[in-house]
Amino acid sequence: MTIRVAVVDENEIFRLGVVACLDDKATFHVTSASAHAPTGPEAAAVSQGSDVGVVSAKAVRESELHCPLVVCASAPIAVPDNSRIFAVLPRNGLTAEQLGAAVQGAAVGLKVSLHELELPPLDERRLSILRLLADGATTEEISELLHYSQRTIKGLVASIQAELDARTRAQAVATAIRGELI
C-alpha cells in the first residue's frame, strides 16, 4: 500500500528534507508540498488526496486539513484527545526512520506515543530579544540594538510566542524565566 502524504512546512530546508526522505521510500508518495497551510476548498482537496499530512506547528494551527497529521515541532504542543494529530516529532534531530514510522502509524489510525519534547534552547537571536523584552524594551528599541528591521523583530517575537505557547509578550517572558531560558 502506498501512503499518500501532504507536506506543509514554512521552512524550505525542512520541507525539502521531509519530501526527499519520504520520496526515497516506495511506501510513500508525496502528493503536495507547500509552505502555506491550505484552507477552505484547497484544504478539502488536499485532505481528499492524502492519507497523512506532515505539518509544522504553525501549519497545524492554521490549516483546515482533516486527514491524520504528524506534526514536526521545535517545542511541545498541546494535543487534545479528539485531535487529528497522531504524532508530534522533534524537528531537530529527527531521522528519516522516525518520520516514516510515524507516518505509517498515522496512516493506519495509530496514535504513535507522542514524543516527550524538552523545550529546546532558543537560538541566540531569540534569547537576546527575550532578554530585551524582559528589560521592557520596545520593538523599535530592540530593532536598533540588534540591527534588524522592526518587521523582522515582530516576526521573531511572534515565533518566540509560538514556540513558548504564549499568547502575549509578557507571557513569553514569564515562560522563559520559569524555564530558565533567560
Add this chain to the structure above:
Amino acid sequence: MAVLVGNFGAIGTVGLEAMLKSQGLDLQTSTVTEEDALARVSAGKAEVVVLDSRLPHALEKAARITADADVRVIVCSLDDTTMVVFPGQGAAPYEATLDPTRLAAALREGA
C-alpha cells in the same frame, strides 16, 4: 562545495543537500566546527559555509569566518523562514527570505 557548521539533523541535512544541489553545489554531509570550516575553506575544499543560526553567537561566528577566509556564509536554521547572508569580499551582511531563488542569488554573489 558547501560545508555545514552546526547540527541540522538528518532531515535538515537532506533538505539543505537538495537546496544546494539545485544550485549546482555539492554538500559535505558531515558537519564540522567553525575551525574545521575555516581550514577546509583555506584549503580550497569549500566555497560556501552554511552555519546553524541556533549556535551561540552564530552571527559573530559567521562574521569571523567571512573576515578570516573571505568566503560566503549563509546563516539559517530549521525554524526560521529567513537567512542572513554574509557575501564576503567586504560586502555587508543582509537578511533574506529562505527560498531557492534567494539562496541562488546569495550563492552567486562573489562567485
